[in-house]
Amino acid sequence: MNTGHIVTSFDKELDDIHTLIMRMAGLTESQFAEALDALCRMDAELAQKVRANDAQIDDLERELEQEVVRLIALRQPMADDLRSAISALKIASDLERIGDYAKNIAKRSIAIGQVDRKPSFSPIARLGRLVQAIFKDTMDAFSNRDINRAIDIWHRDEEVDEMYTSLFRELLTYMMEDPGNITACTHMMFIAKNIERIGDHATNIAETVYYLETGEQIEGKRPKGDTTAFEV
Structure with a gap:
């Protein structure tokens, strides 16, 4: 048996899975950016494009799942290689959900375009830019297997929650001041x-990047700053 050939083939399969994840991440990042752009520019045509392109993300997720299942069934990976396969499935699932949320943003932007009175998009654009930066850093951390960056991203989730809570309160105030804004x-x-x-x-x-590299979960409870559940 040519063990070297088997190892080389297995490494290529893992590389192919990594490439699929990065393709999926690139498309997801583009979808999110275009959904925000469609909202801020009230571009219904671009919003419809985002909604239509969501199917491509779903297709990539299915392709990646098939590749991972096939790899596990044929190669029966152990230790680090098994973590790589399982992590790929988890990341693909998160990317698919991000794509769904981008599609929802596009759908809502179309609805807002049909309303006469529109609030300022500046606060939500700031929130969007923050999350875009975090998403980019996340995929860089995955590509480079950078656990320090992964931990930094983990802590920055609180910043997103705090900005979201502030925006929630601002929108609530507009609604209370004038029912026409509701x-x-x-x-x-x-x-x-x-x-x-x-x-x-x-x-x-x-968190998956950290697990992929260490085989452990990040210690402690994820910092949270979203208090909207307690808003009156």
Whole structure:
């Protein structure tokens, strides 16, 4: 038996899975950016494009799942290699959910475009830029197997929650001041929550990167700053 050939083939399969994850991440990042752009520019055509392109992310997730299942069944990986396979499935699931939230943002932006009175998009754009930066750093951490960056991302989740809580209160104030703002602000609240959840899934990926490299979970409870559940 040519053991060297088997090892080389196995390494290539792991590399192919890594490539699929990065392709999926690139498309997801683009979807999120375009969903935010469609919202801020009230571009219904771009929003529809984002909604339509979500199927590509779903297709990549299915392809990646098939590759991982096949690898596990044929190669029966152990230790680090098994962690790589399991981590790939977890990351793909988080990326798929991020894609879904981007699609939801696009859907809500179309609805806001049909409302006469619109709130300022500046606060939600700031939240979006923060989460975009975190998502980019997350995938860089995965690509470079950088656990220090992964831990930093894990702590930055609290910053996202605090900004989201502030935006939630601001939108709530607009709604209380004038009932005419309720429709648009309600859509904006859902969009803000979608963005906050994208941040959560990026943090999930950071936790997976740490697990992938160490075989352990990050110690401690994830820092949280979202207090909207207690808002009146």
